[in-house]
Amino acid sequence: MKKVTLFVCALAALTVFAGCSKKEAGDNSLEVLKSRGEFILGLDDSFPPLGFRDSSNEIVGFDIDLAKEVSSRLGVKFRAQPINWDSKEQELATGNIDCIWNGLTMTEERKEALSFSKPYLKNAQVLVVKKNSGIKKLSDMAGKKVGLQAGSSASDAVEASPDFKRSVKSIIEFKDNIMALNDLEIGGVDGVVMDLIVANYAIKTSGKPFEVLSEGLSPEEYGIAFRKGDVKLTNEVQKTLEAMAADGTVAKIAEKWFGSDITVIGK
Known part of the structure; x- marks a missing residue:
């Protein structure tokens, strides 16, 4: 999903500053969370089916259901x-949230700056087009307009595909994928680069005449990101997820949102 902007230096500085006393006292991230009694998940609330607002304006989604269950098993309240x-x-660095959990793509740069869980979902950056558009492969986008979410992994994928980037007429950024797909529907753009999981869900639930090209831009994995020094909290959440996978809870949640268990937790 979304791209971590080049804040590595700033993040490192904030982490070092905020973490000096922590290094002396040791990692008490899990104890602090349990003492506070609340697990705060940071997210973009317009990223279905992982985290988004439903018709009642409630924040719901696959990641939300997973995190709620993790919170319950940790004995704390959950807040999105x-x-x-x-x-x-x-x-994250200033402590306003405990983790970033919202289809966050794991990259080497992010692994250097953050403490990650193991991957829990495999994903890919793909191109969504209108059915019967005549666009069957990435090279068919030559001279055409591409849309994508600003600050997302779609932007990374396009940057990492220089031939594709050079071939298109223009790249248009949108606030979120929903706006990009709406523009695709009215012909403002000819294709949208976005997460495969999100694309499949959007096509299934909207019924709009879109399709995903079989030729993707880049594979990726989703992980949960914590502050670099919060190893105990990271490990406890990972341990809890693996227990949930072993007892069938993860599969049940995945089937609710995806129709089958597409997770890679404990596999």
Whole structure:
């Protein structure tokens, strides 16, 4: 999903500053969370089916259901905290949230700056087009307009595909994938680069005449990101997820949102 902007230096500085006493006292991230009694998840609340607002304006989704169950098993309350996605590293580093859990793509740069769980979902950046558009492969987008979510992994995928980037007429950024797909529907763009999981869900639930090209831009994995020093909390959440996978809870939640268990937890 969304791209961590180049805040590595700033994040490192904030982490070092905020973490000096922690290094002396040791990692007490799990104890602090349990003492506070609340697990705060930072997310973009417009990223279905992982985290989004339903018709009642409640934040729901696959990641939300997983995190709620993790919170229950940790013995704490759960709170979904919508954040400005471009500022998510600062939100985490300053302690406003406990983790970033919202289809976050794991990259080497992010692994250097953050403490990650193991991957829980495999994903890919793909191109969504209108059915019967005549676009069957990425090279068919030559001279055409591409849409994508600003600050997302779709942007990374396009940057990592220089031939594709050079071939298109223009790249148009949108606030979220829903706006990009709406523009695709009215012909403002000819294709939208986005997460495969999100694309499949959008096509299934909207009934709009879209399709995903079989040729993708890049494979990726989703993980849960914590502050670099919060190893105990990271490990406890991972341990809890693996227990949930072993007793069938993860599969049940996945089937609710995806129709089958597509997770890679404990596999």
